[in-house]
Amino acid sequence: MKTGYKLALATASIALGFGVIQAKPAQAATFSGPINIYAAASLTETLVQVETLYQQSNPNVTFMNTFGGSIGLANQIIAKTNPKPVDIFFSVSQAPLDNLQSNNLLIEGTRQDILNNTLAIITPINSTTSISSVQDLLPLKVAIGNPASVPAGVFAQQLFANSGISGQLNPVLGTDVRNVLSLVSSNTVDAGIVYTTDALTALDKVKIAYTPPINLYSPIVYGSAVLRQTQNLDAAKDFNSFLRSPQALSVFQVSGFTPIPEPMTTGGSIAVGIVGLMMKRKVTAKAKAKAAVD
Numbered sequence: 354m355k356t357g358y359k360l361a362l363a364t365a366s367i368a369l370g371f372g373v374i375q376a377k378p379a380q381a382a383t384f385s386g387p388i389n390i391y392a393a394a395s396l397t398e399t400l401v402q403v404e405t406l407y408q409q410s411n412p413n414v415t416f417m418n419t420f421g422g423s424i425g426l427a428n429q430i431i432a433k434t435n436p437k438p439v440d441i442f443f444s445v446s447q448a449p450l451d452n453l454q455s456n457n458l459l460i461e462g463t464r465q466d467i468l469n470n471t472l473a474i475i476t477p478i479n480s481t482t483s484i485s486s487v488q489d490l491l492p493l494k495v496a497i498g499n500p501a502s503v504p505a506g507v508f509a510q511q512l513f514a515n516s517g518i519s520g521q522l523n524p525v526l527g528t529d530v531r532n533v534l535s536l537v538s539s540n541t542v543d544a545g546i547v548y549t550t551d552a553l554t555a556l557d558k559v560k561i562a563y564t565p566p567i568n569l570y571s572p573i574v575y576g577s578a579v580l581r582q583t584q585n586l587d588a589a590k591d592f593n594s595f596l597r598s599p600q601a602l603s604v605f606q607v608s609g610f611t612p613i614p615e616p617m618t619t620g621g622s623i624a625v626g627i628v629g630l631m632m633k634r635k636v637t638a639k640a641k642a643k644a645a646v647d
Contacts, residue, residue, distance in 0.1 A: 384588035385413035391426045391435070392418060392443035393575065394529035395470070395505075395548045399608040400443065403601045407592055414588055422529045423449040425502030430580065431456055440589035443577040443596070445470070445548075446504035450576050459578040460586075463593055467602075468575035469611040472508055473549040474563040477540045484544065484562040487516035487569070493543035496536040499526040504573075505533070509546040511570040534559065548573065550609040574613070 392400055397420050404416045417437070419426065427449035429435050430442065442459075444450050453459050474490070476482050482493065498506035506526065513519045527533035530547045537545040538558035545559075552561050577596055579589045595601055602612040 384411050384591055386585045386588060387415045387417055388440045388585055388588055388592055389417045389437055390419070390441045390443060391430065391439050392420055392441075393423045393426075393445040393504075394420045394531045395445060395551050396420065396443060396575070397531065398554060399550075399605055399610070402604050402608075403596065404592075406600055406604060407595050411588075411591075414592070420529075420531075422498060422503035422506075424504060424507075427452050428502070430458060430582075438582040438584050439580050440583040440585055441577055441579055441593055443467075443575065444504075445573060445575050446507065447574055447576065448504070448507075450578060453578070453580070458581055460581055460583070460590075463590060464576060464578040465593070465597060466574050466576045466613050467596055468605055469613055470548045470550055470573040470575065470609075471567055472505075472512060472546055472565055472570060472573070473552045473561045474544055474546055474565065475534070475537050475552050475559040476544050476562040477537055478556075478558050478560055479540075480543070480560070480562070482543060482562065486563070487512055487565055488518055489563070490544060491518060491521060494525065495522055496525040496527050496533045496542040496545040498530055498533055498546075499528065503527070503529050505530045505546065505548060508570045508573060512546065512565055515569040516565075553609045575610070 390400070400418065401416075404418075408414060419435075423444040423446055427442065427444065430439055430453060442450065442453060450459070450464060454464065474484055474487075476484065484490065497509040498504070500506035500510055509524070510519070513522060525536060525542055527536055527545075530551050533545040533547050534551050534555055536542045537547075538555055544562065549561070549564070552559060577593055579586070579593050583589045597615070606612055
C-alpha cells in the first residue's frame with residue numbers, strides 16, 4: 354500500500370475516533386457462511402467490490418448476489434418465489450423497501466438510506482444525434498426500464514411528465530437499467546435513460562448526451578435492510594452496517610454514487626471524502642499510465 358493511501362486511511366481513522374460516526378467496522382474473522390443479497394442492477398460491479406473489501410476482515414463470509422429491477426425483486430420476496438432465503442435487500446427507490454416493510458418482512462432497525470444517483474440520457478458512442486433537452490427525445494427510438502419492475506423506468510416516466518411529453522413517446526421497455534444500457538450500446542435504439550453510474554461503466558460503448566435537471570424527477574435513493582427470512586442474521590446485520598462504513602462509501606463514491614450523510618457525522622464525511630479522493634487519484638493515475646502505454 355502506498356504511503357499516500359496509508360495516510361488517507363490513518364486520517365480517516367482519526368476522524369472516526371472523535372465519535373461523530375456510528376458505523377461499526379467489521380470484526381476480523383468473526384462471521385462466516387453465505388450472505389444472499391437481492392440488489393438493484395445498477396449496483397452490479399460496485400457491490401462486488403464492497404463485498405471483496407469486507408472479506409478482507411471476514412474471509413469466511415461468502416456472497417450470493419441476484420441483481421435486477423428493484424420492484425421486481427421485491428415482488429419476488431413478497432410472493433416467496435425466491436429459491437433461497439434472502440438475507441439483505443439493497444434497493445434503488447424507496448417504494449420497494451416500503452412495500453417490504455408494509456408486509457412486515459424487514460428486521461426492525463436495519464433499514465437505512467445509503468446513496469443517491471442521477472439520471473442520464475445516453476446515446477451510442479458513434480451517434481451524431483444532439484440532445485439538449487428531454488423534448489429532443491420525441492423523434493427518437495428510446496429505451497427505458499419497464500416501470501412495472503424497474504425504478505429507473507418510473508423515474509423516466511416522471512421525467513417525461515414533468516417535461517411535458519408524457520404519452521408522446523412509445524419507449525422500448527428494458528428488463529433493467531443494464532438491459533437498457535445494452536440496447537443503446539448495440540445501436541438497437543437511438544437513446545436510453547439510465548442512471549449516471551451505469552453510463553460510467555460503459556463509456557467505451559455509449560456517451561452521456563444529456564443530463565436532465567434533477568428537479569424533473571424524484572430523488573433517487575438507494576437503501577438496504579436485513580430481511581426476516583435471513584438464515585445468517587449476525588453476518589447479515591454486520592455486512593448491512595458495513596455498507597455505510599467510510600471504506601464502503603468511498604468505493605461507491607469512486608463509482609459515481611453520492612453517499613448520503615447521516616446526522617452528526619462530520620468526521621465520517623471527512624473520512625469518506627479523504628479515502629474517496631485518494632482512490633480517485635489512484636484510478637486516474639492508472640488510467641493515465643494505461644493511456645501512455647497505448
